[in-house]
Amino acid sequence: MRTTTAAEWRALGTTVRVVVTDPALLESCNLLLARHLAEVDAACSRFRGDSELAALDGTGGRPVQVSPLLAEALDVALRAAETTDGAVDPTVGSAMHAIGYDRDFTLVREDDRPVRLTVRRAPGWRRVTLDRRTGTVTVPEGVRLDLGATAKAWAADRAARMLARTAGCGVLVSLGGDTAVAGEPPAGGWQIRVQDVTGPVDEIPGQGPYATVGLHGGGLATSGTTARRWRRGGQELHHIVDPRTGLPVRSPWRTVSVAAATCADANAASTAALVEGTGAERRLTRRGLPARLVAQDGTVVTTPGWPTAVREAAA
Template identity: 50%
Template sequence: MTSVAAPDGVTLHPEHGAASWRAIGTYVDVRTTPEALTDAVDLVAAVVDEVDVALSRFRPDSELALVNASPGRPVLVSPLLVGAVRVALEAARETDGIVDPTLGEVLVGAGYDRTYALVPSDDPSPAALPSAPGSWREVHVDDSTVTVPPGASLDFGATGKAYAADLAALTVVEELGVPVLVSIGGDLRVAGPTGRPVPPQPVRLGHNLADLEAGGATTTVTVGAGGFATSSVSARRWRRGGRQWHHLLDPRTGSPADGPWRTVTALGHTAAAANTASTAAVVLGEQALGWLTDRGVAARLVAHDGRVATTPAWTLTLPEDPR
């Protein structure tokens, strides 16, 4: 397969209608019709940049940073951030707070206070954790403002990339009228124009990007229109004060989720819905399989010991490639 590296760092495979690049600390993949690829990449890259400016917890000039720095006061924000907050709060409602967007202070106290690449892998400093983490019910959002309660800060680690994938895919469909797959850090959305079939897309699953790049054990499935997401505790890990941390927190304890699942992949009508389900499953631990099954979610769960479990909907919807 030949590839052309564009000046902006995007690797294009025009003959296959595929492109990939790195942004916001992760990877971005786009698939669409070959003739629309360049324009689709431009649209997706623009959305990713806008999301970074609005949602980044690590940029002092982001809208989110301004909101978090103004507890108890409404802050005028863009429609993009309003949408992100509403998606995050919907995830909290759907999971009874298991996926909680107000754990930013816990992550900061645990040492995840900068872009992950800059977080020390082993910091002996003690964690400085808040006494009462999580207050998502007290977040207020209207059409133009967001207010966070004192003692809390928003973090979109669970839904932010998925929200960006949804927004980018729908932007391509609206502007170009072509089917598209957008994946941002493994949160994936497949969409197409109304009334036109969306070609199924093969997707390779692994525990994390390093596993995929190293040629580790993977599973390939074929997905159609909708969302697809994987949550894993095998990446974004660090030590602080002699304790192992990762980015998926259990709001009931304020500690890293410590259940049996290393990786959970789920489907949803959007990437945000899929990520909500996969994140909740990791946090719920032993209760996850029943929770997902009761809600009809197609999901695949991989335990730390390699055991694989799937929900009935997964088997019916996504038969795995036998290769």
């Protein structure tokens, strides 16, 4: 039986967890992961004025050469937009800024100034052009990008593959609950708890139903409206924005968990399900994606492929 050991810390404004099947390699994997996430932050952060992504705001619609890392992150974001028919759209940056999510979340919660909520459709991902051959990006004037819906999941995928290849052991990387695994898994798979509210893995959730599943490969992501909530001037807000309105989505689901070939695919599908609302479970079924959806009243709905012998409990 493979023994696992883990480390947990913070980066990219969220909790980072890395688990390896060879305890002797944990420290070196941690160092490699920290360097990788620092590079991702410098390329993709919406909250850093010196990031590559922020520099695209002032390009005025001119083609700009970007680093291979940012080009890859944009490619993943645009592919997610295409596969979800725009339910996940990287051009919601201005909408996120308008609802007050314009800085690290710990600072967002401390700001109680009122915001004016206005229905305004996102410009649309088709207006952004990425030339994959030359690595140039064209962002129209007035369009602000936000990779928050895809970047952490993509970074988890990339990190898990890199660490497993370098260390030669099984690796799990979780960034705020977006989880990717690579290499040989432990016996029974990687045991992952899915729940309504993000919290320490060694603590039973204080509210909402939760379940533990075994993941043997690919990725698993949970998107929800119960975490990352804040109040501004009496308005209750959260971080899942509907590109059709530019406002926090109103969904019959409070959390959606999806397993897929990659964490990026799982995250795009789970976020899209919240935006799509009623009937999302049927669309996930048609795509062959195992999923667990929790309705606002706590009712749990699963799609074919989600393990039937899962340990499910109500907090």
